[in-house]
Amino acid sequence: MSQQNDVALLVNISPEKWPPRQRTYFGSLEIRAPQPGEPYALTPVRGCTGFLDFGDKRVMDYKITAREIADDLAREINSDSGDASFHGVFVAAGETPTPEELRDARERLDNFHRRLVDAADLEWERTKNPLFITDLERRAARLLGLEKPWLYNAKPLDDCPVCAEKIKPGVAVCKSCRAILNPEKAAQYGLLPAGAAHAATQPATPAQHATNPAPPKKPHSTHEAGK
Ligand SMILES: [Zn+2]
Numbered sequence: 001m002s003q004q005n006d007v008a009l010l011v012n013i014s015p016e017k018w019p020p021r022q023r024t025y026f027g028s029l030e031i032r033a034p035q036p037g038e039p040y041a042l043t044p045v046r047g048c049t050g051f052l053d054f055g056d057k058r059v060m061d062y063k064i065t066a067r068e069i070a071d072d073l074a075r076e077i078n079s080d081s082g083d084a085s086f087h088g089v090f091v092a093a094g095e096t097p098t099p100e101e102l103r104d105a106r107e108r109l110d111n112f113h114r115r116l117v118d119a120a121d122l123e124w125e126r127t128k129n130p131l132f133i134t135d136l137e138r139r140a141a142r143l144l145g146l147e148k149p150w151l152y153n154a155k156p157l158d159d160c161p162v163c164a165e166k167i168k169p170g171v172a173v174c175k176s177c178r179a180i181l182n183p184e185k186a187a188q189y190g191l192l193p194a195g196a197a198h199a200a201t202q203p204a205t206p207a208q209h210a211t212n213p214a215p216p217k218k219p220h221s222t223h224e225a226g227k
Pocket residue numbers: 160161162163164165174175176177178179
């Protein structure tokens with residue numbers, strides 16, 4: 001078996017981007033995600049030789065086939081969200097994914113997304129609280145093209161510390177009482193009164209005396225008594 005020919009093909013049908021996978025035997029590998037309009041993306045995986053270091057100058061090398069590596073990577077990504085999760089990555093049996101393989105993967109991915117949406121629906125029915133809907137569930141609904149009342153990542157409102165009216169998190173100025181809640185942000189957008197804006201900008205620290213002589217050298221003969 002030549003190293004050159006030992007290639008397995010990882011197929012990804014989901015647009016989700018994954019951080020590169022790390023393995024001691026090949027370093028880092030990024031699983032490609034399809035661009036908009038692409039039905040899938042391919043990432044070729046090569047076989048490797050790994051080394052087991054037993055210490056004592058005893059090192060054993062072992063071959064890992066491309067298929068083993070590809071299966072391992074697909075398993076890792078697909079199981080990212082629990083036991084029965086599936087994220088649309090599989091290993092093609094041949095040199096290109098067949099229509100059957102693609103259809104099967106699409107079905108598994110849609111099923112997984114539907115289960116997430118069902119779980120979110122249940123949660124929403126119980127709590128009506130968007131904070132209990134996970135990002136994964138929101139993405140599943142978007143990928144299935146579903147409109148859901150819990151789809152939008154609503155942030156809870158804060159209370160203005162000055163007038164106690166409801167305000168959006170992170171605002172610079174209170175809409176109700178005009179209190180400046182975030183001076184830095186307000187200054188950045190020119191929302192501070194002229195005097196306040198000036199006070200908010202710190203004057204540059206004046207340079208230290210340039211004429212200062214370099215610190216005297218430590219006498220290196222100083223010898224501390226040992227304990
Ligand atoms: Zn206010």
